[in-house]
Amino acid sequence: MNAMAQYALLIDYEYCTGCHSCEVACQQEHDYPAGTCGVVVREYEYQAGGRVRIDYLPFFTQHCDLCKVRRTRARDSLPACVKHCQARCMEFGPTTDFAARLRDSANVALFTHAPGR
Amino acid sequence: MSETQVFRTVAWSAGPGCHGGCGQKLFVEDGKLVRIEGDEDNPWNEGRSCPRVLALKQYMYHPDRITRPLKRVGARGEGTFAPISWDEAFDTCEQRLKEIRDRHGAEAVIFAQGTGRDIGGPITLLAYSFGSPNWVQLGLSGHSCYTPRLAAMKTTLGDFVVADCSQFLEKRYEDPQWRPPAVIIVWGQNPTMTCPDGFYGFWIVDCMKRGSKIITVDPRNTWLTGRAAHHLQLRPGTDAALALGMLNVIISEGLYDKAFVAKWVQGFDQLAERAREFPLDKVAAITEVAADDIAAAARLFARARPAAVQWGVPVDMCPDGPAVAHAITCLSVVTGNIDVPGGQVIARPAYGVTTYPFSTEELIQLYGADLIKRLNEKRIGADIYPMVKNFRGWAQPDVVIDQVASGKPYPIKGAWIQTANVVGGQSARAEFHLKALQQLDFIAVVDLFHNPTTMALADIVLPAATFAEKDSIRTWWAPLEIMTKRVQVGECKSDWEINFELAKRFNPEGTKRWNTLEDLFNERLKPSGLTFREIAEGGAWKMPPEGATKPYRRHERGLLRADGKPGFATASGKIEVYNDTFRSWGLDPLPFYTEPAQSARSTPELFKKYPLVMITGARSQLYFHSEHRMIPWLREKMPDPLVEIHPDTAKKYGIDEGEWIYLENDMGRVKRKATLTRKVKPHHVHTLHGWWLPELEGKAPSLFGVWDYQINKIIPGPQNSKSGFGGGQYKTTLCTLRKIAG
Numbered sequence: 001m002n003a004m005a006q007y008a009l010l011i012d013y014e015y016c017t018g019c020h021s022c023e024v025a026c027q028q029e030h031d032y033p034a035g036t037c038g039v040v041v042r043e044y045e046y047q048a049g050g051r052v053r054i055d056y057l058p059f060f061t062q063h064c065d066l067c068k069v070r071r072t073r074a075r076d077s078l079p080a081c082v083k084h085c086q087a088r089c090m091e092f093g094p095t096t097d098f099a100a101r102l103r104d105s106a107n108v109a110l111f112t113h114a115p116g117r
Numbered sequence: 118m119s120e121t122q123v124f125r126t127v128a129w130s131a132g133p134g135c136h137g138g139c140g141q142k143l144f145v146e147d148g149k150l151v152r153i154e155g156d157e158d159n160p161w162n163e164g165r166s167c168p169r170v171l172a173l174k175q176y177m178y179h180p181d182r183i184t185r186p187l188k189r190v191g192a193r194g195e196g197t198f199a200p201i202s203w204d205e206a207f208d209t210c211e212q213r214l215k216e217i218r219d220r221h222g223a224e225a226v227i228f229a230q231g232t233g234r235d236i237g238g239p240i241t242l243l244a245y246s247f248g249s250p251n252w253v254q255l256g257l258s259g260h261s262c263y264t265p266r267l268a269a270m271k272t273t274l275g276d277f278v279v280a281d282c283s284q285f286l287e288k289r290y291e292d293p294q295w296r297p298p299a300v301i302i303v304w305g306q307n308p309t310m311t312c313p314d315g316f317y318g319f320w321i322v323d324c325m326k327r328g329s330k331i332i333t334v335d336p337r338n339t340w341l342t343g344r345a346a347h348h349l350q351l352r353p354g355t356d357a358a359l360a361l362g363m364l365n366v367i368i369s370e371g372l373y374d375k376a377f378v379a380k381w382v383q384g385f386d387q388l389a390e391r392a393r394e395f396p397l398d399k400v401a402a403i404t405e406v407a408a409d410d411i412a413a414a415a416r417l418f419a420r421a422r423p424a425a426v427q428w429g430v431p432v433d434m435c436p437d438g439p440a441v442a443h444a445i446t447c448l449s450v451v452t453g454n455i456d457v458p459g460g461q462v463i464a465r466p467a468y469g470v471t472t473y474p475f476s477t478e479e480l481i482q483l484y485g486a487d488l489i490k491r492l493n494e495k496r497i498g499a500d501i502y503p504m505v506k507n508f509r510g511w512a513q514p515d516v517v518i519d520q521v522a523s524g525k526p527y528p529i530k531g532a533w534i535q536t537a538n539v540v541g542g543q544s545a546r547a548e549f550h551l552k553a554l555q556q557l558d559f560i561a562v563v564d565l566f567h568n569p570t571t572m573a574l575a576d577i578v579l580p581a582a583t584f585a586e587k588d589s590i591r592t593w594w595a596p597l598e599i600m601t602k603r604v605q606v607g608e609c610k611s612d613w614e615i616n617f618e619l620a621k622r623f624n625p626e627g628t629k630r631w632n633t634l635e636d637l638f639n640e641r642l643k644p645s646g647l648t649f650r651e652i653a654e655g656g657a658w659k660m661p662p663e664g665a666t667k668p669y670r671r672h673e674r675g676l677l678r679a680d681g682k683p684g685f686a687t688a689s690g691k692i693e694v695y696n697d698t699f700r701s702w703g704l705d706p707l708p709f710y711t712e713p714a715q716s717a718r719s720t721p722e723l724f725k726k727y728p729l730v731m732i733t734g735a736r737s738q739l740y741f742h743s744e745h746r747m748i749p750w751l752r753e754k755m756p757d758p759l760v761e762i763h764p765d766t767a768k769k770y771g772i773d774e775g776e777w778i779y780l781e782n783d784m785g786r787v788k789r790k791a792t793l794t795r796k797v798k799p800h801h802v803h804t805l806h807g808w809w810l811p812e813l814e815g816k817a818p819s820l821f822g823v824w825d826y827q828i829n830k831i832i833p834g835p836q837n838s839k840s841g842f843g844g845g846q847y848k849t850t851l852c853t854l855r856k857i858a859g
Contacts, residue, residue, distance in 0.1 A: 015322060017309035017340050019738045024168035024750050028152060034749035045794060051348065052338035052795045084155055084166045086319045087309070088326075 005112040007066055008095040009082070011058060014107040015089035018043055018056035022081035022090065029070055029080035030063070038064030039081050057109060058090070065115040066092070121146050125156050125657045127598040129591050130234035130612075131536065131565050132176060132583040133169035134741030136313055137234070138162075138593060140658065141170060143585050143603050150174055150585055150604050159658055160289050161596065162317055168738055172750045177583050177606055181566055181747055181811065184607020187578040193555065194817030196572045203608065209577055211622045213559040214247065217530045223248030224495045225530040227517060229255035231537035232742060233263065233314065235589050235600075237473035239616035240535050241510065242637075245484050246620035246628060250492035250499075251529075253512040255537060256544025256829075258845030259836030260514055262430050263314050265438030265843040267475055268508045272698035273446050274463070275686030276677065277475065278455065280425035281462040282320035285595045285668050287660040290327065294669065296459040297327040299421035300346075302414075304334040304445060305356065306429030309341060311736035313429060315464070315593030321427060330421070332414045334359065336732060336848075337761075337803060338796045347414040350798070353732055354713035354849040355404040356435050360444035361708060362400030363415035365392040367451060372419035374453025381455075381672065381685070384695020384706070388447060391707040403710070419452050423459035430734065431848055436711035438843020439504070443696060444708030450692050455672070462668040463677065466592035467661035468645040473593065480510045483641075500526075502841025503702035513842075515835040518546070522553035531559040534570060535612060536581060541569035541809040541823045542743040545832040545845055548785075548824070563615060566747065569809050569820040569827075580609040587611030590638050590649065595666070596658040597645055704840055713849035714837040720851070727782050727851035729766070732803040733828050734847040743807035758808040758826050760789035762854070763799040767791060770854045779855040780804065784831040786855065802852070804828055 018041050026038040044055045058081075067079035077083075082090045091098075095112050102110065122145045129137025140159020144152035153173045157164035169176075176182075186206035191197035201209075217225050228244035228251060230236040244252045254260060270277045280301060286292040301324060308318035325331060325344070333345040334356065342348040351359055367373050368389045378385050397408035404411075418424050426449055428442075435441040454460035466472070471479045481489050489510070493499055497520055498513025499506035505513045521529045532554060537543075544550040554560065554574055562575040571578050584600055586609060591598040602611070613634055621628045631637040638649045645652070645659065652659055661667040665676045675683045684690030688697065700706040717724040739751045746752055760780060762772065772778055774793045779786040780802070789804055797803050808826035815821050824830060831852065838844030 014344075015326070017322065019309060020168040020754055021166060021171060021738075023754065024171040025166070027750050028171050028174065034753040045796070047795065051343055053343040054338065054340045054796070055343075056340065080154075083164060084171060086165045086167065087322050088165070088319075 005095050005114040007092065007113060008098050009060060009111045009113060010091040010093070010098050011109045011111070012089040012107065013055060013057050013109055015087045016041070016056040016058065017087050019086050021084045021086050022058055025080040025084040026064070029067060032063065036063055037061065060111050060113050062117060064113060066113060068115065119147050121151065124601065124603045125158070126585065126600050126603065127159070127591060127657055128170050128584050129589070129600065130236065130584055131581055132173050132585065133167060134234070134744045135169070135311070136232070136315060136593065137584070137591065138312065138315060138317060138598065139166065139170065141166070145603055148604055150177060158656055160287055160660070161284070161658070163289070165319065168751060169741060169745060172748050173583065173585065175748050175750055176745070177585065179566070179747060182606065183565060183567060183578060183580040184609055185580060186608070189576050193576070194573050196816030198578060203610070206577055206579060207618055207622070210561050210619060214531055217558060218247065221528055221530050224250055225528055227251040227253055227255065227512070227521070227529055227532050229253050229532060229534045229537050229539060231542060233473065234536065235472070235591065236535050236612055239612045241474060241480070242620050243533065243616040245488060245492070246624035250496040251512045251517065252510055253497070253514055253517050254543070255514055255517060255534070256539050256542065256547070256550055257514050258545035258832070258834045258847070259434070259438065259838050259843045260511055260841070261433040261438055261836070261843050261845035261847070263433060264509060264511060265433040266428065266442040268504060268842055269439045269442035269446055271476055271508070272696050273443060273450070273694060274455070274692050276463045276465065278446070278449065278461040279316060279464040279594065280427040281459050281668065282324055284317070284320065285462065285661060290323065294458055296423060297324050298329045298423050298425040298459040300330045300332060300418050300424040302332045302334065302418060302426045303341060304426055304428040305431030306427055307335070307339050307341065307736060308427060309339070310738055313736070316427065330417070332418060336798065336801060346417060347410055349406045349410060349414055351404040351406050353431070353730055353801070354435050354716070356432060357437070357441040357444050357708060357710040358395060358400050358403040359406065359411065360441065360448060361392050361395035361710060362397060362404070362411050363418070364388070364444065364447055364451065365395050366397070366412050366415035367419040367448070368392050370416070372416060373451040377453030378451060381691050382450060383689050383691040383693050385451070387695045387707060388451070391709070395710070418448065423457050424452060424454050425459065425461055433843050434734070434845050434847050436713055436837040436844045437709070437839055439840050440705065440708050440711070441843070447694050447708060450694055455692065456669055458669055463671060464594045465666045467595040467597040467659065467666050468592070469666055470590070470592045470597055470642055470644050472590050472641070474510065476509055477507065498841055504704070504840040504842055507702060518550055518553050519835070521557070522549070530557060532557055533561050534574070535563040536565070538568045538570045538743045540573050540820065541827055542807055543829065545829050545847070546834040547827050547829045563612060566811070567815055568743065569823040572815045572820050573817055579615055580607065581615070582606070582609045582611040587613065588634065588638070588649070589613055590642060596660045597652065598658045599649060599652045601653045601657070702840070711837070714846055715849060715851045723851055727853045728800065729852050729854065730801045731780060731850050731852040732797070732801055732848050733806045733832065735803065735805060737805060740805070740807060743809065746809070747811040757790040758788070758805065759792045760802055760804040761794050761797045762791050762802050763795060763797050764793045765799045767793045771856065772854060777857050779857060780828070780831065780852045781855050782831050782850065782852045784833060787828050787831055788825045788857070802854070806847070
């Protein structure tokens, strides 16, 4: 068992629309070339309730350093992906805060992310 | 390391490429953009950004960007250009265009733009200073983008309206005056993909989080349709029948707002009579939507207070687009949702400042009644279509290209093409456009990158600036916004700078009151009581003050009419659902339905040969129309031109996931990579437009592979509309699938 990650990213996947802003925000922030990114959004197409349903979910890769440098530039600065998320479905914060909130949450994914895993 | 400076500005046009409006912060070091971030203080986007604006650095400093004026040195299409000075470029444009004017008249030069960007302002200044009436969205069949909707709204209501997502209020969702719409019909628009017509798409998502229920009208399945209370998955092009069917349910079941109708609506009985011609079983047969779903959606919308409609370009692309827009507008009118919080609010440019003219009145205000009247007489298409003559200032695009080819009734000799990729972009009958334009004596193209149009046609190429490199003003509804130049790339100039210089050369007398471009901006900004610098220094935006350009209930308060009386800005003071203006133009004063030009019903023989309805023209967050394929951060996320095919259909044609195939009809064939998905119905296919591959050879005949990938090559013209506006067949053309191998 690993030690608890200090920070986490909470994704409300009911609202992720797959707009790619998080990905390009990350690439700009880190000057990553095409092909490298700290976050990758994937699409899920399925049928439910007589409808075709399209959902999206971002995943955080080993290139995600939680915008360590960026967050030192301004104390309250959000990671680039969270700041630019157009659907406002991403949150960043201490893992313990999110853990406390999870009992009142539905349709969220919590990424307890430790850079350099 | 040198210090980073942060400047607030606003995105519009080159860069993200779009209709713009979002506040952006430019991080600049040593005169170079190092980063861009959404501006948290701008109420439009509240800090958010799309992937195209976040990729601005790769766009601005791309090695292929055109950074100096160029002249063609080989034969047209050979693709050989040599750099020249701005003086030589301006002198050449002036001399060549004046030669044409002297010999053939100013109308012999067309001034072509693409979509609703920061071009409408500068290009009308240039065209009208030159004296030509022929301002045109060249290639856009039926002028099927927003103008049909604008015409329907203006003539019915005396104004334009938009879904109220609090965008006119500084405190936005926190403003106590505002209420979230209880229901929003999202009609032919995918707000998670684009921000069209002065509307930030994610305002819809913001409203959903605040309780708004959604009704979607869309032939495809998307993220949004899966979350809608009702998804009306209609057959493309049948929107008018659906709207009339919904009106019939609302009126016949007495669900309309009787007090509002009695007080403010003219011609309700005639509308009711017309709607009665659209019973549910008939509408279900036309639209392929179940009668129960149509009725349930109509009831939900009518019973909701307030309710709004956010719509898109498919409305315009229906046959007789203005009639479709008229029908949909009536849904908001009969339910009493006009200019109420969370309803359909009257949209005027903040403070009454015009940048991109949306109506004849605005053109008259800028250029004078005499000039506009004179131009109307010679405008291409005005003799055929009264709406083209009497609404706004556009020449009719299908008639323009026919006239370029035929020289009748008068010859066209030159073209000024400004950030419009006519060959690789919106042109239905794209190959015909190229052939016709090749005959012209002189063509200047203003753009940022080489593309099929610069390569095939340009005699002179002028390098344009992105929004970070220019001064400009923007009022597409609210707020009033200012762009300020903070960086320079090469020798690029803004569209305003380029056109201002040439306008002065073509019409020294009419332009002498402005020494600088800023003088012109300040003249246009006068209604705001503020100067360009004052707004720029105040954060780059100003919301409209109390009065005529800020909601709500302005018809009750006497804020809409010139005479100051309560009512709407129509002749009768009421909302004219029986549209007297349409009648005076020889058009049906009531909404009506027209079957698409190609379909199982209208062309059964053709349908046997080509049994799939091809839907094109949808939007992508990664690409704006025919732009951005050379931007690495964007291209990697959708490297290939895809066609969406239902798995059952793919099986029938023996097509596998990822296989390259042809889409084919009598006009030719275009390559696509198949992707198998239930986003489309089995008898529909869907593909994005605007594909050419910047990595391929640019010189003719290759033109970056445009004739392999340009989907509008197999979209027919002319348009399918009695008014001259609407009916471009971008969503209703029939095709089949063919395997490339064997």
